[in-house]
Each structure stands twice: as C-alpha cells, then as structure tokens.
Amino acid sequence: MASEEIRPRPTASGQFLGQFGGLLTNSKLDETPRKMSLTDSTIRNAQHQSKPKKPYDADGLFMILTPAGGKLWRLKYRYLGCTKVLMLGSYPEISLKDARAKRDDARKLIANSVDPGAEKKRLARLATLTAACTFGVICEEFLELQKSNGRSTTTMVKNRWLAKQLMPELGKRPVTEIEPFEVLSILKRVERRGARETAKRLCEFACRVFNLAIITSRARNNPAANLSGALASPKVKHHAAITEPLAFGKLLRDIEATEGFMTSRLALKIAPHLFVRPGELRKAEWSEFDFEACVWKIPAPKMKQRVEHHVPLSRQAIEILAEVSQLTGTSRYVFPSIRSTMSEYTINAMLRRMGYGHDVMTAYGFRSSASTLLNESGLWSADAIEHALAHKETNKVRAAYYRGKHWDERVKMAQRWSDHLDKLRHGATVISINAALAKPRNLGGMRAPAVMAPKKRRIRTV
Template sequence: MKLTDPVIKAAKPQEKPYSLADGEGLAVYVQPTGAKWWRYRYRFANKAKMVSLGVYPDVTLRAARVERDRLQALLKQGVDPSQNRQEEKLFAKIAAENSFEAVARRWWDNWKEVRTERHAHYVMRRLEADVFPVIGNRPVTEISAPLLLMTVKKIEARGALDIAKRALETCGQILRYAVAHGLAERNPAADIKPADALKARKKTNYARLDAKELPELLRKIDEYDGQLLTKLALQLMAHTFVRTSELIGARWAEFDFEAKQWRIPAERMKMDTPHIVPLTEQALAIIQQIKIISGGLALLFPSERSNSKSMSNNTILYALYRMGYHSRMTGHGFRGIASTILHEQGFTHEHIELQLAHSPRNSVSSAYNHAKYLSQRALMMQQWGNYLEAIKAGAKVFQLKIA
C-alpha cells in the first residue's frame, strides 16, 4: 500500500529503527530519535545499493517520489545513481572553486601586488557591491556577454556611468586571467565595447573663474569670516594648486621644511604615484599659521568633530559658496586657473603638467619621475606665489619671470 502523509506523520519512534515502504524501492525509515529519513534501495551490477533522499517533512512525500522516479530513469540509462550523486557533488565543488567570485579573488590577490592599498581596496569593494551579488556564484565557464551586460546595466541604471564602465573593464581582466589559467576557454567581455553597451557620459569641466576674477577671489579669501583653518586651507590651495583630496588629507609628516618640499605619498595621489610640491615663501608663511592651530596633530586640516579625521571636501566648496561663488568656482578650479595663467605666461608645458601631477602613465611613455625638473618647478612655483601676492595687492600688470 502506498504511503500517505497522515500515515507518515502518525509513525511513532520505537526502540529500534523501522521502515514504512512506499513501493519501487522507496521507503521512509523512522529512527529512535523520531527523525524520518527517506531511502531509495536499488540494484546495480547485481549489487544491492541505497541512497538517502533527505528527511521528512523537509523532503515531502511528493518530492521523494519525484526523486525516486529520476533515479529510476538513470538506472534505465545504465547509470549508477550513487555514483552519479558523487560526480555531481564533485562537479559542484569544482564549480564553486571556479565561480566568478572565487576566480576574481584569486585574480585580485595577484593583481594588487603592484597597486596601492587604497586603489586595490576600492576595486574589491566595487566588485563586492555591484558584481558578486549578480554573477559571483556563477561558474566562470558560464559567464556570457549578455550576463555581463546585464550586470553593468544594473549599475548604469542608478546613474553610476563611470563605475559601470570600470566594472566591465575589471570583469574583462578577471576573465582574461581565467583564460590564461585554463579555467575558461574564452573571455566574453571581449565581445562588449563600453562605448556600444553603455551610455556616453557628457564631459563637464569643473566650475572655475576667469583669470581676471582671481585677484578679487584672493582678497575675499583673506577677508573670510568663517573658520580660520578653512581660510588657510583655501590660501594654501591657491598657492599649491593641489587637488582638494590631497590638500585636506595633508599630514605634517609629509613636509620637509629644510628642503622646502611637501612630499605627498603615492597612496594619497589620484595617479598612484608620489608627488612633490615645492614650498614657496608665501606657502611656508601660510603653513606656519596652520601649525599654530594643528601643529600637535597628525593632520594639517582635521575635522571639527574629530582630530583623527580630515576636513570634509565640502568644507572648501561651502566656503566658496559663502563668498558668493556658488556654481562658479570649486577647489579644483584653482588648478585650472593656475594652468591657464602659467601657460599664458610662457612656462614650459611639461613643467606645468608635472606640477599638476598630470604626467601621462601608459605602457609607451617613459617611467614617471616625480622629481623630474624639480628645480625648474620650484622656480615656477615661487614666481606663481609672487604673482598671487602682487595681483591681490592690486597690481594691474604682472609678468612672471621665467627662469
């Protein structure tokens, strides 16, 4: 007689295990503990064998019968169900070891060796946030171009166009690694060009003033009635034209006052290479004022809330807003103004680009030397400091002296 759910539920544990047969090799075994295990008995190559199908009621009567029928179909094909199960477990283990996430983490361990800790951490964080949740569990051999496209399109849908493009490029590197190590036969990312798959991002320049408006801005900075450290940060930014993140993260340990240099380590630079900022007389005078406020701390520009955290990016921006430059000027704008004026005054393009930390970094360019043309750059920076001092004081015409 076939089993029914009421019969199975009513079965009580006894001192010894006993079975309730459903027919065609399927039975439920009631244990002294009360657990009820499904078993399927069969013969293969004239040998009696058995496989477990799980525990009732997690595996229902209907599900157990479906699985029995599947195993019977294997027997008719000459396949041993027990051996088949072992092979499936092995294949699943191999697939898990070669999942996209597992391969990506092996690639990352190899790739990160020549990258900065900050950059490597960012790449893994983006994979964990945007890629692994979608395709991380998929065997790397099952990753297809449409699957990759779906992944990056989800990122694009929230407006993160740059992150979507970088995610696609990173996936391509991971899959090339898989091919190189015999884990996949081809790289499907090669079939997708970011320009064809993702929306184009309209390039926008940072808001900045015209050079003729710079004298008034410098005077307004001097008259700024907000936090003194914020005013000093703006003054130092004007004289050094570093990026906002490089400025607010400045540490006293980076300054060599004897050499009159600010040496920014690679991990704090956008291009992942160290950078030297020659310190002018004007910049050193500003730094001496900063030292009175934060000289005993690690950071030049600590947050108002915590000495261990740096000033916010928005602190600079909001100060410019308060001075009347909303949507007209940003911290980054000082870089553009300096570049324009220095070029107009005839300074060497390469010297300016090096000081802006814009040096090209690709496989065909020469190795980046952060100390290249340092003496020429130091003279240029001092001329820039003199220029700012003169126009702030009201000089109508001031020609920088080119060494």
Template sequence: MPLTDAGIRSLKAKDRDYKVADGNGLSILVMSSGTKYWRFAYRYNNKQKSLSMGRYPDTSLKLAREKRDEARQTLAQGADPSAARKSLKAIYSGMIKNSLNSIAADFLDMKKLEWDPVYFSKVEARLKNDVFPALGHMPITDIKASDILITLRKVEARGAIKSARRIKETLGQIFRYAIASGLADKNPIPDLAGALRRAKEKPMAAITDPEQAGILLRQIDAYNGTFIVTKALQLAPLLFVRPGELRQAEWADINLASAEWRFKASKTHQDHIVPLSRQAIAILKALQPYSGHGRYVFPSNKSDALPMSSNTILSALRSMDVGKEEMSGHGFRAMARTMIAERLRYEDVVIELQLAHQVRDIHGHAYNRTSFLEDRKLMMQEWADYLDELRNGQVRQSIRAATATISTAEAH
C-alpha cells in the same frame, strides 16, 4: 518493481541500513537515521563498484535516474563513471582557480597597499556590483570582448557612462595581470576600442579672471569657519591638487625641510611631487600644532583618524556666497592651469606635470615624477607670489616678459 516518489517517502528507518532497488543498478539506501541516499552499482574491470547519486529528496527520483543513465553511457564508452566524476571535479576546480573572481581577488590584494583606500574601495565595489555577478564565475580564458561589452552596456544603460569606462580600464589591468601570471594568453579589452559611449564633459566651475581671483582670495582670508577648514581653503589655490588629494593629505608625506609633498596621484596612481612655496610652508607650520600629532593634515571634525569630509571645501565656498556656477573645489586646478599659462607663461609640459597629468615626450615615453622639477619649484613659488599680488589688488597683464625657459637637461 521501479520505485515511485510515494513509495520512497513511505520507506521507514530500521535498526540497520537497507537498500531498495529501482532498476538498472540504481537503488536507494535508507540509513538507520532515516536519511536516504541514491546509489548506483556497477562493475568495471571485473570489480564491483558503487557511485553516490545524491541524497533524497534533494536529488529527485527523476534526477537520480538521469544520473544513472549518464553513468551507464560512460560505462558503455569503456570508462569508469567514478573516475570520470573525479576528473570533472579536478577540471572544475581548475576553472574556479582560473575564474575572473579568483584572479581579480589576487589582483586587488596586490593593489590594496599601493592604491589610495578610497579609490580601492570604489574599484572593488564596481567589480562586485557590476562585473562579478555576470562574469565572475567564468574562466578568464573563456571571457570574450562581447561578454564584457554586454556587461558594460548594462552599466551604461543606467546612465553611469564614466563608470563603464572605468570598469573597462580595471578589467584591462586584471587581464594584463593574468597574462603576466601565465593564467591567460589574450587581453580582450583593446577589442572594445570605440565601443563605449563617451560622457559629455561638464566643465568644472572655475574663476580664471585675475580680478575675480583676487576677490576670492580675500573672501577665503575673511572666512569665519574652523581653523582647519580655513587653512585647507588657503592651501587649495597654492597647491592646486585634486580635492580628494588635499583633504586626505598625510603629514608622513610632507617634508617641510625639503619643501616637498610626495604622494601617489589619485588619478594616475603614480608617484607625484608638489614643491611647496614659502606661503604653503607657512600654512602647514601653522597647522602642525592642531593636527601634526595625527595622520591627516586636515582631519575630520568627528575623528582624527578620518580625513576631512569630501563636501567640506565645497560647503565652505557656498557659505562665502561663492556660487556653484562660479567656483568648485576642483576649480582651483583650472584656475592655476589657465592663469599660469596666460600670466606666468610657463610651458604646458611643466604645468601639466604639476597637475599630475600623464605627459609623454616626443618618443611617447611618459615623464617621471622628477621631470622638470626645478622648473616646477620655480613655477610654484612664482604662482604663490602672484596670488599674493592678486590678493592685494595688484593685477598685471603678465608676470614674465617672455616664455619661461625650461631646464636644458630636461629639454634634451
């Protein structure tokens, strides 16, 4: 007689294992321990064989019968159900190795030492929170542009417009890595061109008027905060790097003898060089007795092993009564970009390279970190000297009478 759930539950353990048949080769094996397993008995190539169908009650009577019927269909087609199962497992294993999860993990492992730790953590978190739950299990070769767009639309729906675009950029890198590794043939990301919303760019508050800049510089000099924060404020306008790059500056990257600070730009992740003016070197030398023994130029007040908090510079500006509509930590970049162009008359390409923006020549090739370096060294020193003049209340209409001449070698 066919089994019933009530009948299966009533089966008790005995001194030895025993089977109770359900029909068409399916039976339940009752172990001496009381555990019950489904078994399907069949003949293939004149050999008696058995196939496990799961454990009861995890595998119900109904599901066990469905598995038996599938196995019988496989037999009817002339195939061995056991071999077919092994083949499926092998295919599934290959799919797991070729999944977005697996390939992204390899990609991140490669980038971990290359990228800034804070940036790495953000990229990893975006993938884990917004991509892997929907697409991570899929073989990368099965992921279409439409699958990615559905995922990115969900990110956009919560107002994270920039995050959606950054996730798209990261996925493009992962697909390129997969193609280079022979694990994919196509990158679907270019097919999403124009499909995502653009965030409305809110300009960062910045002082670009020379007289107001002079007032700000005097406020910074009069700041009564800690020595470390004061020096960070004094360096910010001189170097005009991104706020995160300044607060995470490491002594190992700074060479006072050659007057250069070399690091990977946080936005482009490319090598970048900041020529150090005499004024910047003086500030760094003053900092050495305070933080030169550690990793960071501007360590946290909680631990030398951590960099200064991301809100420190902003909080210091606010404590000086510099309003949020007047100046931001990022505003030092806009100040330099505007005033160097208008007052010192340097070419845009020189300024943009010093801002660590990606700039391309007329042939579409990206300039490298040493491009226009001599001009940039000259510019950084002139900028520092100009800031001194502003600090002292000297405001000129223009420092240079004519547009700066860029290096002949660079121009060609």
C-alpha cells in the same frame, strides 16, 4: 562518485553465472555477460526481492535492484588490469537510453586511456570548486589585492561602491555561468538612468574581476570583455574652474574673507598655491615636509600614479603652513579631523557657502586654474607645468629625465605663481605674469623655518 571493484563468483565448473541464470562462458572480466539486452518494460516490471539482483544489459551495463526498491545503474569495466564499477545514477531519473549513452561515453574514455571513475571524480571536484568560485568571492579577492597593492582609501571606497552595484545579481553566481548579456543588462540599466560614466566604470571593474578569475584558472572567458562597445560614450565633464584672472582674483579675496573653522580656511587658502589634488592636500602629514629644503615630498602610495612627487614650497605657502602649525603642529596630519584627515567634502562645501556653485568652482578646479594661467603666461615649459601637476608620463626614461631637468624651473615657477596670486588678490590689473611679478626669490637661500620637536611642531618664517 567512487568506483568499486567486484569479483564475480565462479561456479564449480569455473564459469561465471549471470544474474538471470545466464553463463559467462569467457572468464575475462572485461567482457560483458552474453545476455539479452534490457528493455524499459523489463525494468518497470522488475520485482524487488530480499536480496539485491543485478540484471545485465550489454557491454558492461547492468542494474542493481535493491530490497528497498531502488533501481541503480552500474557499469562494470576493466582498467589497467583492475575490474571496477562506475555508478551512473538511478532509474527512472536516468532512463535506459541515457544509461547506455553514459556507458558508451565511458568506453570511449577507456579507449583513450582515461579511467571513467577517476574522470568522474575530477569533474565532481571541479563542479564543487566552480560552485564556490562565485563572482562575489572573486570580487572580494580582487578588492583585497587592490588594498595590498597600496590603493588609496578613496580608490578602495569607490571600488567597493562599484562592487555593491553588481552584487545583487552577480554576487552568488559562479563566474563560469555568467553570460555577457547578463552583465550588459546591468550596465544598460545604469546607462538608462543617465549615469553613463558609472556604467563605463562598472564595465571596467567587472572586466578586471573576471580577468582575475581567468588568471587564477577559475574561468576561461571574460563575459564583460568588449561590452564597452555596446555602451554610450560618457559626456566629458571637466572639473569646474575659474580661469579668468579678474574672476580668480575675486575668488582669492573671498577666500581671504570667508569665515569658518580655521584649519579648513587655511586648507582652502593654501590650495591655489600648491594646486595638488584635493586628496593629496587632505592627507598631508607634517613628516613629509622638508622646510630646510622648502619642499613637500608626497609618498608614492598617496599619489594617483604611485610615483613620489615633490612640491616646491613658495614663501607664501610656508607662511600659511606656519599658521597651520600653531593649530595642528602636534598632530600627525596637517589638516586633521577628529578621527583622521579632513573630509573630502570640506573645501567644496566652503566654496558653496561662499557662493561658488559646483558648476563654477571646485576643489579640483584649482589645478585647472593653475594649468590654464601658467600655460597662458608663456613663461614656463609645458613639461614643467605637467610635472608640477603630477600628470602621468608614459615614457619612463623621459619621466626620469624631466624630474631632474625641470626642478629648478618648477622652484621659480612656484614662487612666481604665489606672487602672482597675491597681486590678483589685491585687485591688480590683468597684465602678463612676466611683467607683473618681481624677480623670483632664491628659495635655495631661504633660512629654513624651524620645526619643533614632535610634541609641539611650529614653523618660524622669514
């Protein structure tokens, strides 16, 4: 709302007339006409005429009586040598008492060297901006930021699913108006249906969205902060995995005998040898494999920790990849689908068809199986195993040190592990890996399997 300048009309004697015939005996425009204050009855009974009238109250407050019947509050004030008029609203929405309170507030601003008109415009712009800064708008910005930061497709799908849970109640609300109890009520409703983990993740997601609003100066408080303390702790649920050697050997035999789409079978067959995350296996590309060095280099954007990860390839893993190359060697992905990569549900679905329920074995469980059996063997350092699993190392110096120090150990471990899987698959008696395995092959001396030109990619093994 803008302020407007007015210039009172002087009489022939140089004095200023009030609207009801009173005189402004002082020509200084920042002084109020010396008239009696308005009353509610005076305002209610005021008659509208063909020309606007301006009855004054006190301290610059006056009313405009328009020919159309309007009764508009105005405040005349002086700021930096200029006379201005501030619009305060209309009567009866703004009562006489309210108008006087607004006048007093404006005069306090003037006393503090603040122009009431400029301040009103600033607050109006802020209100407009705030109304546009809804949770939905900030949430979409957060998701776009995640995408630009290289978050995986799987992560983005999960984040959008979380956002969808919050949109019905918070999506159109300005972030500055959302209270903690509103967010908590949503989380508690999710918690009551038994989804404690989902409630926790929703809380974390909402907290990050509100933090973005604070960072970008569109909010001052985070209503989701500290709400996790009001939620029940999720029940720890590990990915189901077979860690008993004989049972794991039976699983390997079942994998060997299973029927189905060949590419899916080979993906399931190589999973225990590589024990990478299911998403990393599904999105493997032929260009990432260096068969000369017998290593798979997974780019950082595909890794959970956003750090490039190298996986040593055993002889058995290379042989399986050679089979796969006969089927998908001309494709971008090692395990493609019609449109993109193999579905994230494929391996788990195959395990179910083989009779392994979700509480017995999962695609992710191959990592737990490898971790348990390798640690129990006592042959390998815990750091080498952890690095093979691509678990996060919080100390950057330590992480860089172990990446180089344990590579040779990991190369030997990869081959011995694959050899051990072969023995388990053949029904070997359960004995220590150290005694059961032959001396590991020198992978560095292996002849590189040939990879054909892009039009036909094949692998020759030895």
